[in-house]
Amino acid sequence: MLDKRMSVEDIVAQLSDGMTIGIGGWATRRKPMALVRAILRSGLKDLTIVSYGGPDVGMLATEGRIRKLVFAFVSLDQYPLDPHFRAARQAGLEVLELDEGMFHLGLRAAAMRVPFLPTRIGIGTDIVRDAAIRMVRSPYDDDDLLVAVPALKLDATLLHVHRSDARGNVLTLSPDPLFDELMARAADKVFVTAEQVVPTAELDMARNARFNLCERSLISGVAEVPFGAHPTSADPDYHIDLKHLKTYVDSAASPEAWSMYRERFVDLPTEDYLAAVGGRSAVSVLPKPVY
Secondary structure, three states, rough: OOOEEOOOEEEEEEOOOEEEEEEEOOOOOOOOOOHHHHHHOOOOOOOEEEEEOOHHHHHHHOOEEEEEEEEEEEOOOOEEEHHHHHHHHHOOOOEEOOOHHHHHHHHHHHOOOOEEEEEEOOOOOHHHHHOOOEEOOOOOEEEEEEEEEEOOOOOEEEEEEEEOOOOOOOOOOOOOOOOHHHHHHOEEEEEEEEEEEEOHHOHHHHHHHHOOOOOOHEEEEEEEEOOOOOOOOOOOOOOHHHHHHHHHHHHHOOHHHHHHHHHHOOOOOHHHHHHHHHOOHHHHHHOOOOO
């Protein structure tokens, strides 16, 4: 398909109940939040979410959309633990918690189309006590006992990128590409939101090839959503909105507080969200946070 442009709603319509969905980005960096909010407006449920988690996980968890969470952490960085996730976890949310390195290897195994990858990561920790984790004996002379990290196979992955063309050639301009490439390669389908969808020539792929996550053949659909990662960052285009993250954190104070947050920032058309959070000019000048 030469033209892969879709709306956010078109992308969500490609998803279905019970899917295993990978969400790219990292904590408060380049999360496809426009798609997360669209999922909340849809009837999707019973999802297995695989994520280096941030507010994507918190929002889906507080709405009861997650059947199982596979994660290495769920953090808002300056707010170390997402309070919506905390409440869901304490209420018994089913999880597979992995070390960050094990999570990486699980994605890589799925990307390589192998059932597991062996590692020493996790040995001596309670992580290997989980029934989902197996041990494997090395077939070589060392005879080492290793952790067999299971492949994290995804039905679909959701990513946010900086630039794309209509064919699905994507550029991620952030200082760190994070693990979005593996998220893409581990999935049957990959859907992206892009800050801008531009003519192919404007991508200047000869100069910018290092920013291209993966082949366009892996991309199933592209939606142009300026500031589609807000309130997380899409550096260098814009930074984390700490004031809005505080509003989000405060929405965990009570069911009524979450309902008010949802009404103001979730239950509205995608194109109206930016105005609701202060407009293009306000988000464009957000200061770079200090860690």
